[in-house]
Amino acid sequence: MTDRYPHELKLPLAPYRFVWRDEPAVGAEKSATAQYTEERYTHADGGTTIIREYGADGSFHILSDRGEIELIDNAQDPYAPDPVSVVRLP
Numbered sequence: 512m513t514d515r516y517p518h519e520l521k522l523p524l525a526p527y528r529f530v531w532r533d534e535p536a537v538g539a540e541k542s543a544t545a546q547y548t549e550e551r552y553t554h555a556d557g558g559t560t561i562i563r564e565y566g567a568d569g570s571f572h573i574l575s576d577r578g579e580i581e582l583i584d585n586a587q588d589p590y591a592p593d594p595v596s597v598v599r600l601p
Contacts, residue, residue: 516574525586525596532599577601
C-alpha cells in the first residue's frame with residue numbers, strides 16, 4: 512500500500528480540522544471495517560486521498576497519492592489562539 516500512496520501521515524491524538532490545500536475532491540466514498548472507518552476522496556486529476564479513523568483509540572491515518580499532507584499542530588501549542596490542529600490535505 513505504501514507504493515500506491517507515497518504520502519502518509521499518522522496523526523497523534525488531538526482534535527483536528529481537515530481542509531483542502533488546493534482543489535477539493537470531486538467524489539467521496541465511506542466504508543468501515545472492525546478496526547477503522549475510511550473516507551476515500553477522489554480528485555479531478557485522478558488522485559486519491561484517504562482518511563482512516565481507528566475506533567480503538569480515535570487516531571487518524573492519512574494516505575495520499577497527490578502530494579504532501581501538512582499538519583499545523585495547534586493542539587500542542589499552549590499559545591495558539593485555536594486549540595484545534597489543522598490538517599491540510601493535498
